[in-house]
Amino acid sequence: MSYLESNLKSVPTGFRKILYVNWPLVILLSAVASIGFLMLYSVAGGRLDTWAEPQMERFGLGMAAMFAVAFTPIWFWRNVSGLIYLIALLLLVAVELFGAIGMGAQRWLELGPVRVQPSELMKIAVVMLLAAYYDWLDVDKVSRPLWVLVPVLLILAPTFLVLAQPDLGTAVLLVMGGAIIMLCAGVSFWYFGTVIAIVCALVFTVLQSRDTDWQLLHDYQFRRIDTFLDPSADPLGAGYNITQAQIALGSGGLNGRGFMQGTQSRLNFLPEKHTDFIFTTLAEEFGFVGAFSLLALYGGILGFCLYSALLNKDRFSSLLTLGVAGTFFLFFSINMAMVMGLMPVVGVPLPLVSYGGTAMMILLAAFGLVQSAHIHRPR
């Protein structure tokens, strides 16, 4: 009998749950999404129906999903986390077998009228399963090699499937998202140190493998690395985006050029200006003030999650909340670092702002889990 189950009586039930929702978090999420609508409207050249409207519809659906998830007791989610992980894994295998090709990678699965990206689901499923795993695991065993190996395998299985698609961005997010849970669960720092050392060695090996028979990455991935290291080396191709993104960002100045006034964004130079590169438009049109405001909103979301996690005495809830917040942090920090030229270009969208249905829905559902943990926390 877990600690949580012994304190059930104090958990709100029925419509009273509405009172216990973490409302500031809901407001922050809506604020960020609204910035997204505004930017999508702007990059579409003042058209609602291109991107902004579908995005609003999905936000509405995602909010509904969030509340549905939130009002379902957290122990239910803990109990089904293994099942969700399995479903996500099977879908990933299905993508590998029947998936649609998009942007040179197999990412989507056509399920009737809906197009889903199982890799998006997997990002949350891994967090859920690992949280449940550490909830179940004896605290003393956390750092024992065998018990460390289990979560590592649980992370690596989907990671390899995602890498096969190939989608480097998601793979990185999966590994790092899982690592955050392990870190929070108290796995010894030695493991992390070792892994980082191994990864560095691996990166070196991968770079050495270029142009050999056993080349480990796709050519385009190598080119992205090249581009990151020296964007001006390939101004015609991949480096072009980075250079132009930085010019857009920098030229925003303090106050920006004004809504729908960004000259760089108007010029159609970014092929993914409504998805991965949308931050540049924000930074150009609203300047440092706008860009920092978005970062502050993101920080606020993180803060409320951290607060909720510290408040919660249930291990699963805390770990899940920290995992969701950590994944969310990875999303936006990688995206921002990428457009600012601090990181190579990997396909990571700006959460809640970039155009994209599955990502938005899954993310809101994940915040539903955070809310559920918050509502059903033991008191």
Add this chain to the structure above:
Amino acid sequence: MKQTERTIRESQGRISRRALLLGGVQVGIMGLLTARMRKMQLEEADNYRMLAEGNSVKIRLIPPARGLIYDRNGVLLAGNEQNYRITITREDSDDVDGLMGDLRKLVAMSDADAQSMLTELHKRPPTVPVTVADRVSWEEFSRVAVNTPALPGVTPEVGLSRIYPRHEDFSHLLGYVGPASDYDLSKIENPDPLLMIPGFQLGKLGVEAKLEEELRGKAGQRRVEVNSGGREMRELGRREGVPGENLQLTLDYRLQNYCLQRLGQDSAAAVVIDVTNGDVLACSSAPAFDANMFVRGISSTEYRKLTEDDHRPLSDKSVQGLYPPGSTYKVVSALAALEAGMVTPEETVYCRGYSEIAGRRFHCWKRGGHGHVNLVQSLEQSCDCYYYEMAQRIGIDRMSAMAHRLGVGVRPDLPMSAVQEGLAPTKDWKRERYGKEWLIGDSVNASIGQGFVLASPMHLAIMAARIASGRALEPRIIKSKNGVEVPHPEAPPLGLEQAWLDQVRAGMNAVVNGRHGSGGRSKIVMSEWKMAGKTGTSQVRNITAAERARGVIRNDQLPWRRRDHALFICYAPVDNPRYAVSIVVEHGSGGSTTAAPIARDIILFALSGGLPPLEAYPSSQRGGVEAERKNLNLVDPDVVARSGTSRA
């Protein structure tokens, strides 16, 4: 799994510690992001702002290579050559006038040109590059290229420009290209942005204009990054255009050249049609001009010389010139009469030198008259009175209906400039045009190709080809586009009784080969190449009764402008026609004396595929023919005639 309160608290404590650590790291990373943002957006903002201002992406068009034009043998008639030019973009220079002065130290340029270019520069928007010197030499080009750093705004460029390697031979037919003018653009509903490129050449005349769309091709695009000055910094992407379609004409460059040479100094036109399929093998108008002059930019003196010449070198007489067809039109009248059943081939009409019709006297060309003539004889001797009689029997409408069937009064569907419709008049036409009733005298005049009747050399060639083949041949000049043969279905039969066609053909045969034939001097004596034809001499002035009484003034005593036009239509070989030819020599005096010998030379050239053997000519004329050949300036003269027995 049982856990004690203590271990739970312990684990929660660890989670909290780790969570705070993680939060710290996150705050640190966000601080890093903020710092980066601050650095870019606040400290280096001006730098980036400048880059953004100056650095905009522009689409530059890559002009496609214009389609090439070949003759039927694959010989190039219109090509593209590289040329070097110098452009100036006004906005890149503070002092255009000074710049022009500097440029003139490097490139030879007349004062007038320099002045007009400066005017042009100030007229155009500052961002538009203006070509200030075209077709500069390689030396000048490299001199400028080396000095560009000192000449802001000056760009040496390499471009393609049109060249016509056969010079004047095809100038009327092909036309020429020139820079798109504002007037050209105003005529096009949705002009291709290509045409906005200053100096972009488009077809102005002839095939170049009519098949402009095919020849032009599709522009490619370059995405370039340009700085605030508009100067290209680097190319970001490139999409190649589609070059224009290559055309192959049905024309033969040697025959075309020969025709023009043979027409010589006369104001004349010649058309050669392949009787088997309607291919136009030659279509010449003399005198001609060199189309390259227009591409290069013709000087005003050169241009004035062309426009003031009374032989009108700029006009393409082969399809634009309309002439009363004169006696060549008698084949139309004869066929119409036969077809209408108003005359039998055997029936004779008495010619006493004139006919009295409706109180007016209409004269035959032969003062004494031809006596009794039947249809074949009427054609052979070109008796006018016979046709005056026919005109009264059949009426104008049936005559003109026959003319239309033979192609006269119908605009030939050819991609050439200002192709004329000609005129085979009807009663309705006159009523509409002049508001007057048709008179019997009009019919009488029309029956011998005078009065209202008008035809171009092209019409006459079509007429000859149709009679020779018995089929409603349509002329064509485009053989293939981009190597794909233009479909050209076999022409349907004319629907004329074979016997009537045979009568007219017999008449045309007699014109050349008969004892009294009007074109007898232009016989071909080689039996397998024998020619049939019809002479025509059309008046351009009225002969008054008084003059007739004094004696008609001979052509050589008249000023050139008032002399008769000389016409001749023919086909050969007689028994298995291969080529049809029409010749019009403006004010050439007589069809038999001037036009027929030219037609014979041309058709022989076509038949033998080069200068024909002298044996084709009657022995008495061979010396003259040989002497005349020395005056011709032929292309590929080394390609000599094949032996007389082989046939093309």
